[in-house]
Amino acid sequence: MRYLPLTPTDRADMLSVIGADSIDDLFVDVPESARLDGPVPGLPNHASELAVERHLSALAAKNVAAGSVPFFLGCGAYRHHVPASVDHLIQRGEYLTAYTPYQPEIAQGTLQMLFEFQSQVARLLGCDVANASMYDGSTAAWEAVTMARRVTRKAKAVFSGGVHPHYVSVARTMAKYTGDVLDVTDPWLVAETDDDRVIEKIDADTSCVVVQYPDILGRIPDLKRIADAAHAVKALLIAVVTEPVALGAIEAPGHLGADIVVGEGQSLGVGLQFGGPYVGLFACSEKLVRQMPGRLCGETVDAEGKRGFVLTLSTREQHIRREKATSNICTNSGLCALAFSIHLTLLGEKGLRQLAEVNYAKACAAADRLAQVPGVELVNDSFFNEFTLKLPTEARPVVRELADRGVLAGVSLGRLYPGDEGLANGLVVAVTETVTEEDIEALAVALTEVLA
Known part of the structure; x- marks a missing residue:
């Protein structure tokens, strides 16, 4: 038996106190186009546990794990090694x-x-x-x-x-x-x-x-x-x-x-x-x-x-x-x-400084290598482990094509600032201690090919 803590009278009394005619009045800030008037479209009414597990596993398999490819995403969320x-x-x-x-x-x-x-x-x-x-x-x-x-x-x-x-x-x-x-x-x-x-x-x-x-x-x-x-x-x-x-x-x-x-x-x-x-x-x-x-x-x-x-x-x-x-x-x-x-605590003050030094050194190496790619300009030569490149074309499609090639190249400014043409060619690249020399070279080679 379902437990229903409120009766229809209880709900009516609560709505009356706050001055609402119906529960729908509580959702006026949600656009009508975003409201459902029935079950979620495209979902079956029921499925077996095995079928649901298989379906969700297939969806999860489409994700690219951060550690499985060269990874240069940042902008507020970073891949560091966690002991x-x-x-x-x-x-x-x-x-x-x-x-x-x-x-x-x-x-x-x-x-x-x-x-x-x-x-x-x-x-x-x-x-x-x-x-x-x-x-x-x-x-x-x-x-x-x-x-x-x-x-x-x-x-x-x-x-x-x-x-x-x-x-x-x-x-x-x-x-x-x-x-x-x-x-x-x-x-x-x-x-x-x-x-x-x-x-x-x-x-x-x-x-x-x-x-x-x-x-x-x-x-x-x-x-x-x-x-x-x-x-x-x-x-x-x-x-x-x-x-x-x-x-x-x-x-x-x-x-x-x-x-x-x-x-x-x-x-x-x-x-x-x-x-x-x-x-x-x-x-x-x-x-x-x-x-x-x-x-x-x-x-x-x-x-x-x-x-x-x-x-x-x-x-x-x-x-x-x-x-x-x-x-x-x-x-x-x-x-x-x-x-x-x-x-x-595991790092300690000395360990944190060493970790920072490694991040900075790898970022400098990446910036120097990527600046050699024809048409690519390094915007800022003063940074910690994250810097911005200016590409000769809009960055968003370049990022998508690089992802198709198995390289997560960074975050395009066009994604962060949609509609701002002055930022559309910007690509923010983050380089942490998890990035290898091979990863940097893979990004440089793939970027060269995509921009050619």
Whole structure:
């Protein structure tokens, strides 16, 4: 017998309270063309378990695994080697829950790990304090914007053109309902970062300036200069880091004047996983900690004076009144945070620097080789492990043809910025420690043949 917790009368009463005539009124924001008025077209009404398994296996077989071909995709999601010990350790019983450890007496393993994760993230990003992780990098970036509005009581956010367009898209979606004004600088396919254009937009109404570091083209902006310009009008600088391995080679944003540093932690401990789940990083200066979304784990002592860990600060909607919460989307990606922390612990500071050096060296080798391909221009000669090429033709069909040849060449800017002809020929190439000399040569040869 099915369990139906609500009667028709219950539903009618609930609709009446919120002023809706029917359940359909709750879906007015979904276009009619996207709504179903019956079963999903093309799907059979039923099938045997064996038939479903065969069908889904055939669909899965069409995917190309990242490790099976030369792989140069990046733009916010990177293929790094994750030690097998990471997967082994995250399954240990000390980590009772992958979610919020509400009961400290039975979740000391998880709480201690989150405390150490916070310490690692704060040091990595160059900030005083970090929270216990967030949903992902893009929503963490938006949370930083709303945090800046609360701190400055101003509502204009200036975005560099080098910020990942998906991060900008998330911010635009949320800003529709908050009243924040987003001033986004148009991206240009040039070697220079847009520091000057961003600084020109900063005024007395600016709450924050959002800059990606390194940016979507792999360039490295001058955070210190932008921070000084923002602070001159009492605005905050928000630095976005989508590739945390880069911080093993370049200065931490917090040391360059960033007030809030957010990012995506996927590179450490977390596989590509078809786009998720990932883990958002969020850190800030100590004076802003009360406005920080999410939760903080702290160290304390128990009744017997023994060391212990607890949730110290939890300014989210589940812990305090909804209208008083600093965030409604600050989900703690606990399992991914655990994997991040274990991987970073295994590396240590020296190991992270060595990993960064390997990434940089391989990227330089790839950039030099690909720049030799006839018609190909290296846009930026200053980068970490990701750089942009300008092809003599639109990049999207080239990427597709290279994929058909068994080479995942990179991310075309035409895919990220559809309709922008000035960026259509751009190709962003990411090179991590997983790339071999043979992979680089395979890309160069295939690219030469496709462009011929």
